[in-house]
Amino acid sequence: MIGRRGPGPADPAGQVPDEALRLENVRKVYGADGNRVVALDGVSLSLPAGSFTAVMGPSGSGKSTLLQCAAGLDRPTEGRVFVDGAALSGDSEAALTKFRRQRIGFVFQQFNLLPTLNVMQNVLLPLKLAGRKADRREARDVLERLGLGERLGHLPSELSGGQQQRVAIARALVTRPRVVFADEPTGALDTRSARDVLGLLQESVHLHGQTVVMVTHDPVAASYANAVLYLADGRIVGHQAAPTAEAVAERMTHLADEVERQRTMTEA
Numbered sequence: 001m002i003g004r005r006g007p008g009p010a011d012p013a014g015q016v017p018d019e020a021l022r023l024e025n026v027r028k029v030y031g032a033d034g035n036r037v038v039a040l041d042g043v044s045l046s047l048p049a050g051s052f053t054a055v056m057g058p059s060g061s062g063k064s065t066l067l068q069c070a071a072g073l074d075r076p077t078e079g080r081v082f083v084d085g086a087a088l089s090g091d092s093e094a095a096l097t098k099f100r101r102q103r104i105g106f107v108f109q110q111f112n113l114l115p116t117l118n119v120m121q122n123v124l125l126p127l128k129l130a131g132r133k134a135d136r137r138e139a140r141d142v143l144e145r146l147g148l149g150e151r152l153g154h155l156p157s158e159l160s161g162g163q164q165q166r167v168a169i170a171r172a173l174v175t176r177p178r179v180v181f182a183d184e185p186t187g188a189l190d191t192r193s194a195r196d197v198l199g200l201l202q203e204s205v206h207l208h209g210q211t212v213v214m215v216t217h218d219p220v221a222a223s224y225a226n227a228v229l230y231l232a233d234g235r236i237v238g239h240q241a242a243p244t245a246e247a248v249a250e251r252m253t254h255l256a257d258e259v260e261r262q263r264t265m266t267e268a
């Protein structure tokens, strides 16, 4: 079973396992020649284990690309990504998939549950894919904690959006991944369901020492994080610790104005 190391004492090798995610000068370029798009333009960052980081920025600034590259769902054009101290780049596709299944959880805006599998089967799937014992009791525990104990045999289509997202979170957490990436996890939810989902992500950080990286457009959602990273035009342009919804909203307004100003200057 994959270890669930939180921030803590030095391990026998003398290393303090306190860095969950590291990006070194990551660039991602889509397309070729005439229609080249630089989605990430040299992003470097280091996130400690047990942190909850929101990634914000105007539309098209590279947030989803950043998450996809950091989670090993897409390969950077240049630069390196380390999760839990291990490099993601350079491996074969099969090795990358195995690594992802062991150490990374992903929550998408549109849930991405398998429609023909019931709640329990959806949650057990990543364990099966990782070749690990499908521990129904553990899956049931997670689902009960998320208020879905009565829904184990239901299909996703029989659940509300908020319930489906909770199943998706249970599925992401059941393998006890080192890092959970969430791309707009509350984008399709009402306020109350969104609050529940954000509380769950916070709990996985506070109770289990997991690391969460979440893309969001919503300043209230970002305020659940310990810190916000701001992206513009594929670059990190700001960092804000202990964010409040008001402070994030204000920063986003300035960022949008600034990006607009720079684009106008570039075009002039």
Ligand SMILES: Nc1ncnc2c1ncn2[C@@H]1O[C@H](COP(=O)(O)OP(=O)(O)OP(=O)(O)O)[C@@H](O)[C@H]1O
Pocket (backbone or CB within 6 Å): 030, 031, 037, 038, 039, 057, 058, 059, 060, 061, 062, 063, 064, 065, 066
């Ligand atoms: N597969 C692709 N092929 C070509 N260009 C792409 C591809 N995926 C993303 N892009 C471009 O890369 C840039 C960054 O896209 P990305 O989806 O990462 O931005 P984002 O900040 O997540 O945007 P949004 O907030 O609108 O979801 C955009 O200009 C986008 O058009």
